Amino acid sequence: MYTTQMDAAKKGIFTKEMEIVAKDENIGREELLEKIASGKIVIPCNKNHKKIYPRAIGEGTKTKVNVNLGVSEDSCDYMGEMVKVEKAIEYGADAIMDLSTFGDTKKFRKELVEKSTVMLGTVPMYDAVAKLGKNIKDMTVDDLFKVVEEHCEDGIDFLTIHAGLNRTCIDRLRNSKRLTKIVSRGGSILFQWMVLNDKENPFYEHYDRLLEICEKYDVTLSLGDGLRPGSIHDSTDGPQIQELLILGELTKRAWEKNVQVMIEGPGHVPMHEIVSNMQLEKKLCHGAPFYVLGPLVTDIAPGYDHITAAIGGAIAASAGADFLCYVTPAEHLRLPTLDDMKEGIMASRIAGHAADLAKGLKGAADWDNKMSKCRGELDWEGMFSLCIDPEKAREYRKSSMPIEEKVCTMCGDLCPMKRCNEMI
Structure with missing residues (x-):
């Protein structure tokens, strides 16, 4: 038997999920096995997510699009977010990330898993804040890992964990001249926890514990970019590259445990730096699938950032990015409406398809x-x-x-x- 899709591929076992992917992506059996075994393709598919229709992310597959949704303390309408889920799937999203930070997050997450046929992702650090009701400083390592395991047990297919944001990276940040410091919400929470407790990042220090949980449920680890640039001024700087180096090391350790891995990337990047960013990730992270937010190619367009992201996304995907996180017109301004979400999905899908054409993807x-x-x-x-x-x-x-x-x-x-x- 096998524990994960990667474990199966290493053993030459062609799973039912691989059969679906091979047909949809027009990839041969041996090629697919090789790319999953080497980490160049992932199939995020939690053993407890029963209704999922498997999709592949990575080299030689169609560019996929993720939709972020979820509630906040200022805008807490779970029914409205569930309507967005249904519409996102109708509009062609390949994945949905629940970024809720308030209220009964578990109930919403369980309903998502029960209804969704697409891949589901979360950021457990957000839920730790919402669920535990503690000051960030008072969260224990066990508290954080308990939330991670709960998400896996509930059926989430991929988790964003900022395991590479260690003390070395923080030193880099403090010595940098960034305009926007840390723009990752999960990264900033973790940074605050580390500073207030004068401790190392628990997901870095206890990384093997994280891998054991992911392997148990076959959850894909989406290694978060806590130091992604939040402005074009900060693009491709020391803190960003330092974290990427750490993520490359963590990728190899995950593969040794047969845990599937994606790498998350920038952020705000001017057009002339996008290709080099894609090349750096593929080189430093050993060909692992790259999941990018945009990237946004200018900072001046609030209200139109679905366009700035689509421009960057098309260039990024044509140069090697595999998974685009959509950006809506509401980026930097508010929680997106249903109409905002649709605009973001369509912009990202156009960018992804344009990139597939540029790459000469078969069909x-x-x-x-x-x-x-x-x-x-x-x-x-x-x-x-x-x-x-x-x-x-x-x-x-x-x-x-x-x-x-x-x-x-x-x-x-x-x-x-x-x-x-x-x-x-």
Whole structure:
């Protein structure tokens, strides 16, 4: 038998999850086994998440998109967040992260696992604050690990743990000239705990304990970037790279225990540094799948950060990033609404698909070619059926109907498709 997908791959066992992934990703059996065994592909699939439809993240697979949601003390509507869950899946999200920091987090998490067919992630450090009701300083190491195990037992498929944010990294941070210090919420909580208690990061110091829990449930470890840059000024600086070096070391230790690993990355990165950031992660973290927030290519666009992130995400994914964490127009401003969420999902899905085309991923262009054929034939229903957002496309066309039904109001009778079709 086997303990995790990685363990199975090392033993040459082709699991039912791998069978689904191989078909969906058009990857051969031996190639998939090799890439999972070497850590280049992960299948986040907790043994207790019964309704999940397995998806792969990593080299040679389609770029995946994650949606963050959850409640805060200032905006605590669990029913509204559950509607977002249902809509996120409908809109094509591959994963959902519950980032709740207030209220009955366990009840919401359990309902998520019961209903969701997509991968689920959490940040246990958030829940520790919400659940324990203690001052951050008073949390014990056992408190933190108890929360981690509860999330695994509940059926969460991947956990963001900032295990690389150790004392060496903090020294780097203190000696840096960062404008935005720590922008990772989980990283800042952990940083505060370490400073107030004058202790090492418990997830770094007791890393083997963390790996034992993840192996038990086959939970993928998403090694968080507590020192990701929160501004383009801070991009690719000493603290960020120092933490990445530690994450590379922790990745190898996880693989030795057959624990699947993803690496989380920036953040805010100017366009000319994105490719080098992807290369650094793949080199320093031994080809582990890279999960990026954006990256956002400028700091000046609150209200439009789904666009700044889509630009960065497309470049990042074309250069090696495997998993895009969506960014909404509400980034930096408020908890996203349902409409914000949709805008973020569509922007990230477009970025991911554009990157798959640039990478020459097998079959990626089929979707575009089908759309182009329908467009050339002025087959509106065919175009709508292929749209990434059919609802919006239909609304736009319906809002301005032409005199001649086949064309649109942009060109009308001068439509080049119509004229070419009449002549050829």
